[in-house]
Amino acid sequence: MKRIFIITLFSVFLSQMAYAQILSPLFFNEELLESQIPQLDEFTKRFNSHIDSVQYGYDAEARAIMKLLNRELIWDSNGNLIASDTMQKNVIDFIQNISNSSIQLHFADTSWFARAECSAQYKDKNLSLVLYLRTRTIGPDEFCWKICGAEADWLLLHPQKENNGLILSPIENELRFISLPYITKKENGNNILNYMSDEHAIDPLSVLMALIYTGDLSINFVKEITYYFYQVPGYYFTVEDFDRKEANAGWLISRIQPVPNTELK
Amino acid sequence: MKKFFYLFACLLIMNIFPSAFAQQPTQSDFEAIHAEVGHMIERFERNVAYIGSKNSGETGKDTYIKSTLRLFIGDGKEYTDSYGNTWPAPHMQVSSTRTTTPINRTIPDYLNRLRGLTYAKVQITSADHYTLTNIYKVGDHYEAVATIYQKFCGYYSDGLRRYCDVTQKSIRVYIERITEYEGTRWKIRFGDIDVIDTQKQ
Numbered sequence: 001m002k003r004i005f006i007i008t009l010f011s012v013f014l015s016q017m018a019y020a021q022i023l024s025p026l027f028f029n030e031e032l033l034e035s036q037i038p039q040l041d042e043f044t045k046r047f048n049s050h051i052d053s054v055q056y057g058y059d060a061e062a063r064a065i066m067k068l069l070n071r072e073l074i075w076d077s078n079g080n081l082i083a084s085d086t087m088q089k090n091v092i093d094f095i096q097n098i099s100n101s102s103i104q105l106h107f108a109d110t111s112w113f114a115r116a117e118c119s120a121q122y123k124d125k126n127l128s129l130v131l132y133l134r135t136r137t138i139g140p141d142e143f144c145w146k147i148c149g150a151e152a153d154w155l156l157l158h159p160q161k162e163n164n165g166l167i168l169s170p171i172e173n174e175l176r177f178i179s180l181p182y183i184t185k186k187e188n189g190n191n192i193l194n195y196m197s198d199e200h201a202i203d204p205l206s207v208l209m210a211l212i213y214t215g216d217l218s219i220n221f222v223k224e225i226t227y228y229f230y231q232v233p234g235y236y237f238t239v240e241d242f243d244r245k246e247a248n249a250g251w252l253i254s255r256i257q258p259v260p261n262t263e264l265k
Numbered sequence: 266m267k268k269f270f271y272l273f274a275c276l277l278i279m280n281i282f283p284s285a286f287a288q289q290p291t292q293s294d295f296e297a298i299h300a301e302v303g304h305m306i307e308r309f310e311r312n313v314a315y316i317g318s319k320n321s322g323e324t325g326k327d328t329y330i331k332s333t334l335r336l337f338i339g340d341g342k343e344y345t346d347s348y349g350n351t352w353p354a355p356h357m358q359v360s361s362t363r364t365t366t367p368i369n370r371t372i373p374d375y376l377n378r379l380r381g382l383t384y385a386k387v388q389i390t391s392a393d394h395y396t397l398t399n400i401y402k403v404g405d406h407y408e409a410v411a412t413i414y415q416k417f418c419g420y421y422s423d424g425l426r427r428y429c430d431v432t433q434k435s436i437r438v439y440i441e442r443i444t445e446y447e448g449t450r451w452k453i454r455f456g457d458i459d460v461i462d463t464q465k466q
Contacts, residue, residue: 028392028414038412038433041398107399119366142402221358221367243433243461 035067037250040227043068043239048104062095070242070252087256094235094256103231108137111230113148119220120152122211126220127154129208147205155204159191166194226254234258290407290442294451295400298407298440301453302397306413306436309336309455310391313415317379317387330376338439338454341372347405355437359460372458384419384428391415400440407440408456435459 037043047068053060074083074091083091097103105112113134120129132149159166172179182188183195193202211217227239240254290298312333315321321329334341342354357375360367370378392414400409413436418429437456442449 027390028394028416030392030394033392033394033414038396039398039410039435041410042396107401139402144403 032245032247035247037068037252040239040251043251044105044107050098051102051104058099061099065095065098067248068253070240070254071248073253073256090235090256090258093258094232094237097233097235101233103233105229105231107135107143109231110134113228114145115226115228116222117224118222120217121220122154122217128152128223129155129219131219150205150208152204155207156202157190157193157207159193161191162194166191168195227251230259290400294449298400298409298451298453299397301451302409302411302438303395305336305438305453305455306395306411309333309436310389310413310415312336313376313379314389314391316376317382317389317417319384319386326380330373330380333376334373336455337372338456355456355458357458357460359432359462361462382419385422385424386420388418388420389415397438406442409438409440411436411438430462433461435461 037046046064050061050064053064069091072082073087074081076082113132116131116133118129118131120127130151131147132151133145134148135143136146138144168177168179168183184192208217225241228236229239230236236257236259237253238255238257239251242249242252242254312329315329316326316333337355338344339352339354343351344354345351354371354373356369356371358367358369394414396412398410400407413434415432415434416429417432418427420427436458439454439456441452441454443452
């Protein structure tokens with residue numbers, strides 16, 4: 001029964017999204033702009049407003065959350081339902097969980113983060129890099145973003161060559177480690193991992209910081225941002241920017257994924 | 266006795282310089298800030314339309330460029346914050362579906378390019394609707410982001426062909442509490458602008 005209700009809601013929702021901007025080139029469709037979500041802050045406000053809809057019943061609350069879903073989660077461009085049974089079930093559960101636990105999103109929450117795909121400049125090369133950023137409270141009503149992770153294959157410092165010859169000989173100590181200057185020469189630097197203890201895994205964020213600190217690396221620009229939210233019990237969801245000329249545009253929920261409770265911890 | 270003297274001195278200083286001890290803005294402060302940001306956006310949009318228009322005189326454009334730069338922190342130039350950190354001039358980052366790398370321009374450069382457009386006729390309009398984020402405390406001041414929409418149409422001399430686009434501009438807004446003899450007011454300045462330019466018409 002609930003599934004029929006949700007599908008009916010989807011239909012109403014889709015029909016609202018269907019109209020496009022057909023006006024003179026110099027005028028704006030203000031109604032259309034008001035329905036779009038150009039800022040994550042606005043997404044959060046609208047998400048939290050589902051609480052205000054409770055007084056009008058579950059339908060109103062579900063509708064408030066539905067408007068935050070990217071339509072492509074459910075429908076194709078022709079308005080045909082594409083969501084699998086599993087996806088439909090996930091969406092229904094997701095909305096119910098939000099409703100049951102009166103979830104609200106706050107900037108200071110520790111259970112969300114941003115994933116920023118960046119273009120970086122390493123010496124004369126353009127490379128891709130992913131940064132993870134979290135919000136932190138730094139004073140009463142004072143927050144900031146902090147970089148908390150980095151991801152890129154090249155940050156793992158894979159050696160250019162790996163073979164049994166690339167080791168520090170057991171007698172090096174007797175020579176006061178005479179080979180250290182050679183293995184750390186600029187032209188040999190890309191094999192340095194061969195000489196490192198296995199007990200210490202490479203931490204890409206530390207590598208990144210060192211490269212930035214020495215002036216060898218800088219970030220050119222951010223290509224894409226995805227926000228990950230873990231506030232809804234049993235699920236995580238992502239929010240991405242959908243730039244298109246329709247009501248269902250801007251920062252919208254792009255993925256709803258069940259998460260076992262153990263993973264959430 | 267000395268303790269009381271210091272306490273009295275501190276209270277006196279707090280009274281004379283209340284802005285040094287940042288108080289949280291009240292609801293009426295937020296309303297005043299929203300209204301002021303709205304006025305600033307209107308002024309910015311009006312100035313941009315004037316600078317881009319072929320009907321505007323060159324002297325007028327000079328005046329409007331100067332007036333627009335005054336809307337920005339550091340008057341659109343490199344500036345030093347109250348902690349002594351130097352920051353580059355506010356800039357505009359333009360992303361487009363046609364290019365993979367965003368284009369970065371300082372605000373004076375953007376305004377000068379706007380002034381020098383070679384179209385026979387230029388029309389720039391703005392949507393009434395704009396969005397302002399929550400206002401966040403950042404060190405000794407507050408910041409927010411205002412998102413506005415602008416349409417640009419440049420017509421070629423044959424009057425038939427035209428280039429039009431729609432941009433979504435997200436503007437960093439610096440909000441500073443100024444305490445004067447008459448009372449407290451909010452000084453608003455714009456900073457960097459992130460422009461998404463995808464909707465060709």
